[in-house]
Every structure is written in structure tokens, then in C-alpha cells.
């Protein structure tokens with residue numbers, strides 16, 4: 001198979017020269033991939049069609065700049081945090097590393113989630129995306145995700161906010177989303193039968209303690225029913241309703257499996273139960289000394305990317 005692949009590539013290369021297609025031959029990524037494939041014998045299928053119907057046009061496995069097709073070997077060694085560790089890392093980042101500048105961490109976290117979403121669900125840019133945002137910092141990440149999705153070309157983004165925040169930083173994030181043409185709503189009941197084809201779950205993060213309180217059930221319903229209808233749900237840090245350490249609940253009214261999970265800082269133990277398609281790590285802001293303190297074993301982020309794929 002590897003030999004056949006090399007022969008095919010060689011023919012394409014020669015034909016490219018004959019027909020003088022300098023753009024094709026000289027594309028740096030392509031050229032580098034060709035060289036990699038010849039030198040390392042790591043030929044992979046050039047065009048992968050994902051289950052969402054779009055193609056990942058690279059075949060750069062082994063190319064450190066490709067997030068979609070490159071899962072670094074170190075990904076298997078990353079530490080999964082328990083709830084206390086997750087909270088303590090947060091405290092350290094804010095206190096020892098002075099990340100307390102209002103919403104600075106949220107901005108970086110939300111940007112990384114939006115980046116991963118844009119890579120995987122590029123084909124949904126013209127469709128309706130619904131971001132469900134909760135009352136804590138996980139919700140704050142959601143405010144940022146919604147804005148960056150607009151920036152990345154998603155045309156129809158709605159931000160459904162569980163509870164109007166009082167803190168100025170949070171209000172500013174909502175304001176910024178609105179002023180980037182994100183539709184903002186506080187009425188969960190009007191999204192019971194929504195038309196969104198992609199959901200971002202920014203309802204609860206690592207401070208969630210079960211059971212879900214009744215006033216949040218309509219928001220959980222949106223996640224659970226969407227997932228049941230095979231509308232992909234992207235979980236920010238923790239799939240809402242899940243126990244941070246033990247994973248999915250037994251109660252059907254709050255249990256769902258996201259299609260994609262973006263762990264922030266480091267995966268939490270519940271990520272061991274993730275059975276969706278894509279697991280990313282985001283938030284390239286953890287100082288090395290902090291990573292060492294908690295033995296996080298973070299995998300290298302490719303190139304200048306703010307996300308790395310774990311699964």
C-alpha cells in the first residue's frame with residue numbers, strides 16, 4: 001500500500017510538472033507533505049471526507065502545523081484532572097499568574113473553542129449555530145465563542161443566555177457579541193424547537209454539582225434533544241450535566257454525548273467517558289511552571305495553533 005501510494009504521488013508530481021501547474025507543485029505544505037511521505041514512508045489517504053460532508057484537504061499526518069490530521073504521540077500522556085485539581089489550577093492561574101484581568105482567560109478559552117469548531121464544522125458556516133451559555137465562567141466562554149464564530153464567517157449565530165449577568169466583564173462580552181451581529185436571547189422556551197444544526201454547550205463547566213436545578217432544565221433539554229436528533233453538540237470543557245470526574249449521569253433527561261469536546265487547560269477526568277468524534281485541548285496559555293507543578297504532561301500545540309487534537 002505504501003509503495004503504491006508513493007508511485008501515485010510520483011505520477012501526480014511528474015504530471016504536474018508536465019502540465020506546468022506551478023501553484024500545485026509549489027504549495028509549500030503540499031511539497032513538504034510529499035517529501036515527508038517519501039522520506040518517512042507515512043503515506044496516508046490524501047482526501048478525508050468527514051461525516052459532516054466536508055473534506056479535510058490536507059494529507060499532512062506528521063506535519064506539525066496540521067491540527068486536524070495530527071494527533072501527537074504525547075496526547076496519550078496528558079493528565080486528566082479531578083474536580084479539586086481543576087479548581088486549584090484555575091486559582092493558580094488567576095492568583096499566581098495574574099490572569100485576573102477581568103475576562104482575559106475567557107477570551108483565550110473561547111477563541112480556542114471557536115477555532116476548533118471552525119476547523120471541524122466549516123461546512124456549516126451558512127447554517128444556524130446556537131450557543132447555550134450558563135451562569136458561570138463556562139457561560140462566559142460561550143459569550144466569546146459566539147463572537148469569534150461570527151468573526152470566522154459563521155453567518156447565523158444565536159447566543160442563548162441562561163441568566164442575565166451582573167458583572168461588568170460578562171455584560172461587556174455579551175455587548176461585544178451583539179455588536180458583532182450575534183443574536184442574543186434570554187428566552188430558552190423559544191428555542192425548544194430550534195432550527196440550529198450545530199449547538200455549542202457552554203452551560204456548565206467544572207464547578208457544576210449535580211443535580212441540575214429545575215430552572216436550568218429547559219436549557220439541558222435543548223442539548224439532550226438536539227443530540228438525540230443527531231445535531232452535533234460541541235461541549236466546552238465539560239459536557240453539561242456530566243459529573244466532572246465520573247462522566248455521564250444515569251438520568252435520561254440530562255444525559256447526552258457531545259460530538260466534540262474541547263477541554264480547556266487540561267482535560268478533566270470525565271473526558272475518559274467521551275465517545276464523540278473529536279476531542280481537542282484548547283487554551284494555550286498555561287505557563288510551563290504551572291504545567292510542571294500539576295504534572296499536566298500537555299502535548300505540544302502545533303505551529304501557532306491554540307488547539308491540539310487529542311482524539
Ligand SMILES: NC(=O)C1=CN([C@@H]2O[C@H](COP(=O)(O)OP(=O)(O)OC[C@H]3O[C@@H](n4cnc5c(N)ncnc54)[C@H](OP(=O)(O)O)[C@@H]3O)[C@@H](O)[C@H]2O)[C@@H](O)CC1
Nearest residue numbers: 090109135136137138205206207208209211212213237265
Ligand atoms: N483554567 C481555568 O480554570 C479556566 C476556566 N475556564 C472556564 O471556567 C469554567 C468553570 O467556571 P466556574 O468555576 O465559574 O463554573 P461553571 O461550571 O461555569 O458554573 C458555575 C455556575 O453554575 C451554577 N451551578 C452549579 N451547579 C449547578 C446545578 N446543579 N444546577 C444549576 N446551576 C448550577 C453555579 O451556581 P451557584 O451554585 O453558584 O448558585 C454557578 O453559577 C471552566 O469549566 C471553563 O469553561 C476558562 O474560561 C478559562 C480557563
Ligand SMILES: [K+]
Nearest residue numbers: 201203204238
Ligand atoms: K459545558
